[in-house]
Amino acid sequence: MNLLTLTEKVSLAKSDKHFLNALLLDYMPFIKKCVASSFFKSQSRADNLTDAMLAFAHSVQTYNQEQGAFIQYAATVIRNRLFDSVRKELSARKRFFSFSTLINEKDTTWETEISLQAYNKAEEEEKLSLEIEEINSEFAKWGFSWAVLLKKCPKQERSRRIAMHVAETVRQDADLLADTLRTRQLPVSRLAALYPKKALENYRHYIIALIILSQGDYPYIYSFLPHHFTIEEENS
Amino acid sequence: MKGVIVQVGDPKSIVLFNNGKIQAIPTPPDCHMGMVVTVKNNNAIKIIIITSIAVLLLALGIFIGARYWGTDHPPVEKPWQGGHGHGYMMERGR
Numbered sequence: 001m002n003l004l005t006l007t008e009k010v011s012l013a014k015s016d017k018h019f020l021n022a023l024l025l026d027y028m029p030f031i032k033k034c035v036a037s038s039f040f041k042s043q044s045r046a047d048n049l050t051d052a053m054l055a056f057a058h059s060v061q062t063y064n065q066e067q068g069a070f071i072q073y074a075a076t077v078i079r080n081r082l083f084d085s086v087r088k089e090l091s092a093r094k095r096f097f098s099f100s101t102l103i104n105e106k107d108t109t110w111e112t113e114i115s116l117q118a119y120n121k122a123e124e125e126e127k128l129s130l131e132i133e134e135i136n137s138e139f140a141k142w143g144f145s146w147a148v149l150l151k152k153c154p155k156q157e158r159s160r161r162i163a164m165h166v167a168e169t170v171r172q173d174a175d176l177l178a179d180t181l182r183t184r185q186l187p188v189s190r191l192a193a194l195y196p197k198k199a200l201e202n203y204r205h206y207i208i209a210l211i212i213l214s215q216g217d218y219p220y221i222y223s224f225l226p227h228h229f230t231i232e233e234e235n236s
Numbered sequence: 237m238k239g240v241i242v243q244v245g246d247p248k249s250i251v252l253f254n255n256g257k258i259q260a261i262p263t264p265p266d267c268h269m270g271m272v273v274t275v276k277n278n279n280a281i282k283i284i285i286i287t288s289i290a291v292l293l294l295a296l297g298i299f300i301g302a303r304y305w306g307t308d309h310p311p312v313e314k315p316w317q318g319g320h321g322h323g324y325m326m327e328r329g330r
Contacts, residue, residue, distance in 0.1 A: 046254050128270035132240075133269075149250075160255070160257070221252070224239065
């Protein structure tokens, strides 16, 4: 994939979910930078990142070469999406104010056009819905459902972080991942050397769900998984 | 906190939130699978509880203060018990 130009990657990602997910992962620093540059104190950074990832996925779907460089296009779509969500929130609080001072007047018309073209809520929700249906059938193969996950999901943030680290460890190790996918069971004995056995036993379903969701088949749902900012990104 | 509805139910639907939590929330109107929802934490109860505790502690502090330090306690005068004090030595000298 590295030999392809960005435009080629984007056109491939339009039809291939794995390419789209890979592109999302590759451009995560860029997405986080966009979030950091248009971050409003009233907003949650995690919410902004989810919005930005969804906007990036949309910009891949709606991009054509005539619109110039993809990065510039994606940055505009992400920025407009974040502004839209701030506008919505402020209007909900009855404290709407104009962003005319924040946006260059010359670019406004062009950017609004791109934003409208790129952001289609119904289409986005339809894609999410299709992915959830696929996830449901995948979960059924593993013998659990969202209702089970609801009961097994760690309540504490610290426990969720441990579960995420476990999922990441499995995902990074090709052998562990292949074993997990083949046997459809978490290799608890091998992971017990690194993580507390009790956590592995208790959050087994949740960890497996994280592995399934972050494998690359569900780029839209992937936007709803936690992606933490590093300290440098927080300060930028 | 943003999330996506992964299972619609009545009266509650299951939501995957972007902090990794999977939670059941009351089903919103026009709810469908894939619907993006934003849930705001309601801090009103927290604020009320914290304020009540603060007020109670303050009242307790005022009560204790008034009970032990607020009233005027005159120094207690005890009758002379005798012993090897100044008076005894003076008596012996005489």
